Amino acid sequence: MTLHHLSMTTARMAESRRFYDAVLGPLGYTRAMATDRLSMWHGPAPEILLWPVEGEDRASHTFGRPGWHHAAFLAGDRDTVRTVHSNVTEGGWTVVHEPREYPDYAEGYFAVFVEDPDGLRIEVAHIPDEIRDPE
Numbered sequence: 001m002t003l004h005h006l007s008m009t010t011a012r013m014a015e016s017r018r019f020y021d022a023v024l025g026p027l028g029y030t031r032a033m034a035t036d037r038l039s040m041w042h043g044p045a046p047e048i049l050l051w052p053v054e055g056e057d058r059a060s061h062t063f064g065r066p067g068w069h070h071a072a073f074l075a076g077d078r079d080t081v082r083t084v085h086s087n088v089t090e091g092g093w094t095v096v097h098e099p100r101e102y103p104d105y106a107e108g109y110f111a112v113f114v115e116d117p118d119g120l121r122i123e124v125a126h127i128p129d130e131i132r133d134p135e
Contacts, residue, residue: 005017005047006071011058012117013039016050019116022087023124024048026080027073042072060119070113070121079125084124085112096121 010016017039021031027041039050061068075081078099085099097113111125 003046005049007049008053008116008118008120009053010079010116010118011053011060013050013052015117019088019091019093020048020050022091022093023114023116023122024031024073027075027084027124060095060102063121064078068120070123072123072125075124076128081110081112081124081126084114088112088114093117108134 013036017034020039020041024041024043027043029041029048031039032042033040037052041048062068070110075084081099085095085107088095094115095112096109096115099110099112100113102109106127108128109122109125110127113121115121
């Protein structure tokens with residue numbers, strides 16, 4: 001079973017749209033829709049949807065509180081991880097953890113952790129095939 005789509009809300013639609021273009025583009029996603037009410041990216045599963053926040057509470061997400069911890073996207077190689085890092089840095093967004101290996105996760109696991117304009121944490125990781133799909 002595959003996750004079909006991931007929907008998020010934002011208080012900063014235009015800025016978040018630029019952020020997700022920069023992060024998702026290197027992963028093979030393309031923006032399929034961009035209106036004031038919905039932005040959508042198609043590519044590898046899951047489809048990504050971005051909606052404007054509803055109500056008056058526009059406070060950013062705080063990592064570690066109940067709710068979203070992070071979403072992890074799989075990159076085909078380490079250079080893609082580095083490209084996402086570069087795009088986020090050049091865009092002036094938050095890099096939480098620079099690209100590096102995480103040997104406690106698995107040998108060869110290489111990832112960057114970033115936050116979108118609303119504080120949602122995103123990981124982009126390269127995991128060698130033999131770790132992802134053991135025989």
